[in-house]
Amino acid sequence: MSAPAPAPSERHAPTRPLVEAVNVTKSFGHNQVLRGIDLTVDPGEVVCLLGASGSGKTTFLRCINQLESIDGGRIWVDGELMGYRERDGRLHRLKDAEVAAQRREIGMVFQRFNLFPHKTVLENICEAPVVVQRRPRGQVREEALRLLDQVGLEDKPHEYPASLSGGQQQRVAIARALAMQPKLMLFDEPTSALDPELVGDVLAVMRDLAEQGMTMVVVTHEMAFAREVADRVVFMDAGVVVEQGSPAEVLQSPREERTRSFLSRVTKEHAPAVEHVPEQVRHRGAQR
Amino acid sequence: MTGDPTATPERGGPAQQERPGRIDAVPVRHPLRWLAVGAISVLVAMFVHLLVTNPAFNWPFVLEITFSAPVLRGLAVGTLFVTLLAMVVGIVMGVLLAVMRLSPNPVLSTVSFVFVWFFRAVPRLVLLTIMGTMGVVFRDGLALGVPFDQQIMGLLGLDGDWRFLTLDANQIFMGVTGGAIGLGLSEAAYMAEIARAGILSVDKGQTEAAEALGMDRGSTMRRIVLPQAMRVIVPPTGNEIISMVKDTSLLIGLPLTTELFFQLRTIGSRTFQIFPVLVSACLWYLAVCSLLMIGQYYLERYFNRGFGTRRAPVGQREEAPA
Ligand SMILES: Nc1ncnc2c1ncn2[C@@H]1O[C@H](COP(=O)(O)OP(=O)(O)OP(=O)(O)O)[C@@H](O)[C@H]1O
Numbered sequence: 307m308s309a310p311a312p313a314p315s316e317r318h319a320p321t322r323p324l325v326e327a328v329n330v331t332k333s334f335g336h337n338q339v340l341r342g343i344d345l346t347v348d349p350g351e352v353v354c355l356l357g358a359s360g361s362g363k364t365t366f367l368r369c370i371n372q373l374e375s376i377d378g379g380r381i382w383v384d385g386e387l388m389g390y391r392e393r394d395g396r397l398h399r400l401k402d403a404e405v406a407a408q409r410r411e412i413g414m415v416f417q418r419f420n421l422f423p424h425k426t427v428l429e430n431i432c433e434a435p436v437v438v439q440r441r442p443r444g445q446v447r448e449e450a451l452r453l454l455d456q457v458g459l460e461d462k463p464h465e466y467p468a469s470l471s472g473g474q475q476q477r478v479a480i481a482r483a484l485a486m487q488p489k490l491m492l493f494d495e496p497t498s499a500l501d502p503e504l505v506g507d508v509l510a511v512m513r514d515l516a517e518q519g520m521t522m523v524v525v526t527h528e529m530a531f532a533r534e535v536a537d538r539v540v541f542m543d544a545g546v547v548v549e550q551g552s553p554a555e556v557l558q559s560p561r562e563e564r565t566r567s568f569l570s571r572v573t574k575e576h577a578p579a580v581e582h583v584p585e586q587v588r589h590r591g592a593q594r
Numbered sequence: 595m596t597g598d599p600t601a602t603p604e605r606g607g608p609a610q611q612e613r614p615g616r617i618d619a620v621p622v623r624h625p626l627r628w629l630a631v632g633a634i635s636v637l638v639a640m641f642v643h644l645l646v647t648n649p650a651f652n653w654p655f656v657l658e659i660t661f662s663a664p665v666l667r668g669l670a671v672g673t674l675f676v677t678l679l680a681m682v683v684g685i686v687m688g689v690l691l692a693v694m695r696l697s698p699n700p701v702l703s704t705v706s707f708v709f710v711w712f713f714r715a716v717p718r719l720v721l722l723t724i725m726g727t728m729g730v731v732f733r734d735g736l737a738l739g740v741p742f743d744q745q746i747m748g749l750l751g752l753d754g755d756w757r758f759l760t761l762d763a764n765q766i767f768m769g770v771t772g773g774a775i776g777l778g779l780s781e782a783a784y785m786a787e788i789a790r791a792g793i794l795s796v797d798k799g800q801t802e803a804a805e806a807l808g809m810d811r812g813s814t815m816r817r818i819v820l821p822q823a824m825r826v827i828v829p830p831t832g833n834e835i836i837s838m839v840k841d842t843s844l845l846i847g848l849p850l851t852t853e854l855f856f857q858l859r860t861i862g863s864r865t866f867q868i869f870p871v872l873v874s875a876c877l878w879y880l881a882v883c884s885l886l887m888i889g890q891y892y893l894e895r896y897f898n899r900g901f902g903t904r905r906a907p908v909g910q911r912e913e914a915p916a
């Protein structure tokens with residue numbers, strides 16, 4: 307990172323959260339989309355964000371990565387204030403280069419993959435580490451091939467994205483984000499643009515990643531995934547966090563009425579997704 | 595077709611009959627097409643007859659002047675070389691202007707807008723004629739140095755100037771450089787619009803993906819957006835190059851005389867062979883434009899990579915270490 311980051315122990319408690327969002331607000335014109343979001347994510351934690359369409363999940367994720375600027379509140383990632391520097395009691399906007407440096411620590415996976423269509427799979431993955439981090443090409447390429455192996459696409463390095471299925475493209479996108487060795491991975495509905503039979507492969511890769519201890523914030527409608535992989539489930543509605551807790555608490559005995567009505571709608575819509583879930587999970591889901 | 599009802603073809607379910615096999619159908623006839631071919635053949639034959647027998651064409655003379663030294667020099671210098679330089683100026687400046695126009699910086703986008711506004715409005719012949727007069731405007735030459743140096747030194751009571759390099763305006767704004775600058779500036783205005791359309795055609799998700807990876811604006815534009823914009827930019831640029839080849843015949847406004855059409859016309863008025871000279875000009879312009887179209891085909895194929903092609907061409911791959 308560009309700012310001389312003080313050693314973690316100097317400024318914060320050793321177990322400080324990796325992401326800390328406090329009272330985040332954001333409007334598009336007169337439409338206030340985020341109305342004071344508070345959320346912390348600990349290192350190694352997997353947080354699933356649920357919520358109805360238009361509740362601001364995507365917007366919040368994009369704010370963490372500064373693809374949108376926030377109107378109010380603060381977001382810290384790994385102790386560093388995103389987008390601003392505090393000096394003389396005032397906030398100063400960071401320069402573009404400093405913002406870019408902050409983004410390097412955060413990997414993002416989009417609903418529509420957004421692979422670079424004019425570059426092969428390998429070139430997609432190597433692009434940022436070589437151009438942005440200026441790491442040696444040979445080393446990056448080896449790393450990229452290892453990542454391709456990890457996402458189960460070791461035989462595709464020279465394909466162009468257009469010749470891959472959606473599920474394969476999304477796994478390349480995950481590998482591309484991982485190649486930057488991020489501290490945090492953001493997923494915005496990574497499987498909702500996929501045919502049902504391709505969803506499982508992508509979720510399996512994400513599950514592996516969670517098991518390896520990656521910190522992840524995942525916007526998803528895959529209830530089975532949230533139930534099985536998430537450490538914490540956060541339910542958003544109309545730009546605020548309505549309820550959060552362990553998957554068992556939020557998904558099986560929600561306290562809020564809004565959560566309950568959302569869950570009853572979603573579990574009906576997404577019934578087929580349960581097919582991808584191992585037996586014991588399906589069983590547990592059925593008990594509800 | 596209504597056939598004989600008794601000769602019912604084998605109809606019925608697969609249980610009754612063998613499953614239908616290879617189709618061996620009678621093709622549709624196109625009698626009008628054959629009529630058209632006949633008519634066109636006659637017209638072509640008449641045209642060829644005209645070409646061969648009409649003395650106005652004077653083919654031996656056409657052949658002689660087409661490959662004569664002044665014509666070849668005009669073709670090489672005034673037509674091809676100026677086209678090349680003008681297009682380099684036009685494309686580089688045009689892309690730059692397009693990026694400026696789309697930049698969030700209001701100063702840059704206004705400058706770009708004004709440039710395009712001006713150079714699109716002025717006809718090329720007028721622009722080239724103006725370029726030819728620049729030697730009068732910059733009588734003292736074009737100098738590189740401190741702006742308003744003589745005024746400042748006058749105020750300070752000093753003598754002399756702060757100029758490091760003075761160029762002769764007549765040399766810059768006349769001849770090949772003048773033509774390249776004039777046509778290049780005009781071209782830049784058109785290329786700016788073409789490049790802008792190309793950049794806007796690239797999905798916004800591409801920029802976001804690049805930014806999310808920590809790439810800065812410059813490399814995002816150069817490495818991600820522009821290569822994809824090229825798919826949209828190249829075909830109209832091919833048109834622009836072909837137009838430019840033809841517009842070099844306006845260089846006479848400068849005036850630049852080592853140019854294909856001027857040389858041919860000079861020969862024509864000297865020998866009173868007006869028509870063969872025009873035939874020769876057409877032949878050269880046809881030849882050059884045909885070559886350019888072939889080049890454009892390969893360029894388009896290159897920038898289409900990843901859009902429909904399944905794998906990287908072998909020569910272009912980064913081979914994986916074994
Ligand atoms: N760039 C934008 N300009 C204007 N309004 C926007 C923009 N992006 C999002 N919005 C609005 O913000 C609101 C929240 O959008 P957001 O995409 O964050 O919802 P979401 O929770 O991700 O929904 P979904 O589940 O459909 O993806 C919507 O009303 C949307 O119209």
Ligand SMILES: [Mg+2]
Nearest residue numbers: 363364365495
């Ligand atoms: Mg969304």
